[in-house]
Amino acid sequence: MKTRLITRRRAIVTGLASIGGLLLTRYPKDLPPTYGNLLRMGDTLTYAAHRALLPGQSLVKEYTEHDITSFPATGTTDPGVSEKTALGEEYRRFHAGGFADWRLPVEGRVSTPRTFSLAELKRLQSRSQITRHTCEEGWTAIGQWHGVPLSLVLDAAGILPTARFVMLYSYDDWIDSIDLLDALHPQTILAYGMNGRDLPIQHGAPVRLRVERQMGYKSMKYLKRIVVADEFDDGGKKGNIQNGWAWYTGI
Amino acid sequence: MLAQVESASIVLHHARWVRISHWLLSVSVLTLAFTGFVILMAHPRLYWGEAGNDLTAALLELPISRNFEHGGWEKRSRFFEKADGPISASRTFDIFNQNGWGRSLHFLAAWCLVIPGLIYLLLGIFRGHFRRHILPQTRELAPMSVLRDLSDHLRLRIRSATGGPQYSLLQKLAYTFVVFVAAPLMVVTGLTMSPAVTASVPFLLQLFGGYQSARTIHFFSFVALVLFVVVHVAMVVKSGFKRQIRAITVGE
Numbered sequence: 001m002k003t004r005l006i007t008r009r010r011a012i013v014t015g016l017a018s019i020g021g022l023l024l025t026r027y028p029k030d031l032p033p034t035y036g037n038l039l040r041m042g043d044t045l046t047y048a049a050h051r052a053l054l055p056g057q058s059l060v061k062e063y064t065e066h067d068i069t070s071f072p073a074t075g076t077t078d079p080g081v082s083e084k085t086a087l088g089e090e091y092r093r094f095h096a097g098g099f100a101d102w103r104l105p106v107e108g109r110v111s112t113p114r115t116f117s118l119a120e121l122k123r124l125q126s127r128s129q130i131t132r133h134t135c136e137e138g139w140t141a142i143g144q145w146h147g148v149p150l151s152l153v154l155d156a157a158g159i160l161p162t163a164r165f166v167m168l169y170s171y172d173d174w175i176d177s178i179d180l181l182d183a184l185h186p187q188t189i190l191a192y193g194m195n196g197r198d199l200p201i202q203h204g205a206p207v208r209l210r211v212e213r214q215m216g217y218k219s220m221k222y223l224k225r226i227v228v229a230d231e232f233d234d235g236g237k238k239g240n241i242q243n244g245w246a247w248y249t250g251i
Numbered sequence: 252m253l254a255q256v257e258s259a260s261i262v263l264h265h266a267r268w269v270r271i272s273h274w275l276l277s278v279s280v281l282t283l284a285f286t287g288f289v290i291l292m293a294h295p296r297l298y299w300g301e302a303g304n305d306l307t308a309a310l311l312e313l314p315i316s317r318n319f320e321h322g323g324w325e326k327r328s329r330f331f332e333k334a335d336g337p338i339s340a341s342r343t344f345d346i347f348n349q350n351g352w353g354r355s356l357h358f359l360a361a362w363c364l365v366i367p368g369l370i371y372l373l374l375g376i377f378r379g380h381f382r383r384h385i386l387p388q389t390r391e392l393a394p395m396s397v398l399r400d401l402s403d404h405l406r407l408r409i410r411s412a413t414g415g416p417q418y419s420l421l422q423k424l425a426y427t428f429v430v431f432v433a434a435p436l437m438v439v440t441g442l443t444m445s446p447a448v449t450a451s452v453p454f455l456l457q458l459f460g461g462y463q464s465a466r467t468i469h470f471f472s473f474v475a476l477v478l479f480v481v482v483h484v485a486m487v488v489k490s491g492f493k494r495q496i497r498a499i500t501v502g503e
Contacts, residue, residue: 039352042359054451061453063301068330070306070337077326077341132301132462134446136350138294139304140462195330195337202326202341213447244351250447251358 023052028179030164032232032247040241047248051181059187060212063130063142068195071133071141073202076172079222080201083172091171091222099206104190108167108227111158118192118206124148124156127189135216136249145210146193151184154228165229168209171222175235177247178211178218187212190223215249263415264502269380272371273499275363280476282360287473289353292316293346297470301461306338310467316347365438375430384416385430387423396420412491414498422486429479433472440469 028051034040076082080092094102099118107113130144154166159180166183168176182188189210192199199205204221211218217240234241241247265273295316296309303309305324312320323344330337375381390396400420403409410419418426442448443455443465459465487495497503 039355039359042362043355045362046358050447054447058451060446060450061456067301068337069302070304071330071339072304072306072324073326073339073341132446134444134462135294135304136354137346137348138290138466139296140302141304141306142302197330200328200339202339213450215446246351246355251445 026052028052030179030232032241033234035241040246043246043248046251050248050250051179056181057185060131063132065130065144067130067142068144069142071143071203072139073200074135074137075217076221077202079171079173085173087171087173087224094206095201102206104207104223104226106153106157106226106228109160109163109230110154110228111160114157116153121148121153121190121192121207124152127186128193129187129189129210129212131187131210131212133216133219144193144195145189145191146196147189147191147207147210149186150188150190150209151186153190153226154183157228159228160230162230163228165232167227167229167233167235168220168223169225169227170220171224173238174220175233175238176218176220176240177229177233177235178214182211182213185211185213213250217245218249263413263417265415265498266378266380267502268371268374268378269416270499270502272367272374275367276371279360279363279367280480283357283364284473284477284480286353286357286360288315289349290357291470293318293348293350293353295319297467298463299460299467300463301456303463305342306340318344318346321346361438361441364434368434368438372430380416381430384418385423385426387420387427391420391423407489409486409489412494412498414494414503425479425482429476433476433479437469437472437476440465440472444469 027048031044031048032040034044080088080095082088083091102118104116104121105113106116125148126146127149128144128146130142133141133143135141150166163180165177165179168178170176178188187210190207191204191210192207194200194203199208204223207223208221209219209223233239234247236242239247291313292315295313295318296303296305297311297313298307299310305321314320321344323342324340325343327338327340330339375385397420403419404421439455440459442452443459444462449456449462455465456462459468494503
């Protein structure tokens, strides 16, 4: 048999290997733990595949004012009522004072830890976007969000080069995190306005996160604290993973 | 290699890769169907367009969980001055929701469908399986033979099992529909429900007319696939259960 330098099989194998090599460089190095749980392994595969295969900072579709729809408020709809702890007490006090005393610390792996008042956040350059909220339950709603890009807030505090995740704490006692690709995404904002008014209590007042390329539950309401971290932290009993939910929900 | 395949096709047993694909894909499809139903139970309402929720009108609402037509909405308020404009309301009803494991298992099963499914499609093309066994031949599509096969099936005159891929016309059409229409449509409408995927491929939302349209098409493709599985299993039983099971497992 004649030996050929390039056979079809060799071309396919080499081609696939080089594609694989290119993708590996985009494969995220810091993956959430799987705890030996098959479901969490699937979540991680989806996360790694999205990060390796999808372009990094593509924007979600934005709609017009005519597209705005009714918007259910689910989960916590008032931490001042549902949280029977000091946290609820604190939220009630801020609520009564029109959130003038509310502060958002930005700390952790940053060069200058900062604390922002609502007025200070509003003084930063803002962004308005009409996007689709996609709930894991299956419903969707379109609303207009007004707020400051999270990247500006992180820049103001100066994230350190070793930082990999941004952790979020809320007044309904929840802890979550997003990776830097989502945190620095242009449409990831700290929203203080909804449909042209101040963000209503049911939808996360005074400030909520909007992370548009993931399911609704990643857009944390009632923000309390932001911590930049070098390593993944599942948030323990207050985080999604230990409550049986996926950490990455781009799907 | 090619000679082997050709000689195997003369005896016409199911090739080993066909048997392995059949069972791998069966397990993932059944898992997808089950978890998909559990996910639908959390919000058994279907819509058309981009957006739809409990505060908007549904195209169809299915009585499959206690979430069916549930009430429990308070603090209704209008976003704008307009009387019939969009509203907000807070949910007080404790809904059925098993999506924590339901969604993750659905997507795990989807990986087990997509990866072996792509390998199956490549092998099917390159080994001539689709051309020789699955796609109907032009001569089979003559009106007389179509009518004959249709009337045979309607009178439940089902050929007994041959233990290999000598399929009747309707059988070929059913397999063609599943492999080239329903399953790909299922995967693509599924991907259209991923906000990360549609951020990169916004064309998908245009193609199906929005997120909720894609979700509704996803549901009706599921119904079509369930009907296929029911008829498929009925035909296996009717044409000789033991022989067929032997053929698709050990290859006999």
